[in-house]
Amino acid sequence: MEFKLLGLEMITKTKEANYKRGLRQRIAIFAHYLGMQQIALEAHSIVPQFSRGLPKNLLELSQIINNLEGKVSLRQLISLLPFVEDPDAELEELEEEKEKNKDRVPFFNQANTKPDEEVTDEERGVLDQEEG
Structure with a gap:
């Protein structure tokens, strides 16, 4: 463009x-x-x-942000978005939302493994064969 x-x-x-x-x-x-x-x-x-009022290609911008995630600070990535006025306030709001979601659904943070009591003898036999 x-x-x-x-x-x-x-x-x-x-x-x-x-x-x-x-x-x-x-x-x-x-x-x-x-x-x-x-x-x-x-x-x-x-x-x-x-300042110029050129239209921004938000799809292209979101792809750039996804590619830079982990390489550039989250604050810098948020500041690239044209509809975000204050990146610091946006970061604080994002952290608050993450905390609310953690409190709302605490069982998603648990490990996804079966407890030892629930492993059947048949499963133990398969596991032993795989290890041996």
Whole structure:
């Protein structure tokens, strides 16, 4: 998707640079006006920031996150999602949900083996043959 919009992206960067230059001039003029009114404002302290609203391919992004799982921190992976505003809050909420699920279904955490009392003589014979 981004490759298809490469030409538009180049035009957008040029327009953004021109707009940023004009905006800085306006900020400098406004800071000068405020200086005449005895209000101190540093024009260089205001930094214009632009963000683009390109649509995101969530399927591709989820595949990238699945491939990076275990190689990159979970906080970093969550921060890649465009619909998550605060990754730290999302991590806390995820941990709370895990704890609730553990409390709700505690028997899923048990080992999946038969106790020794329930092993029949026939099963013991098969096990002994496999070991010997």
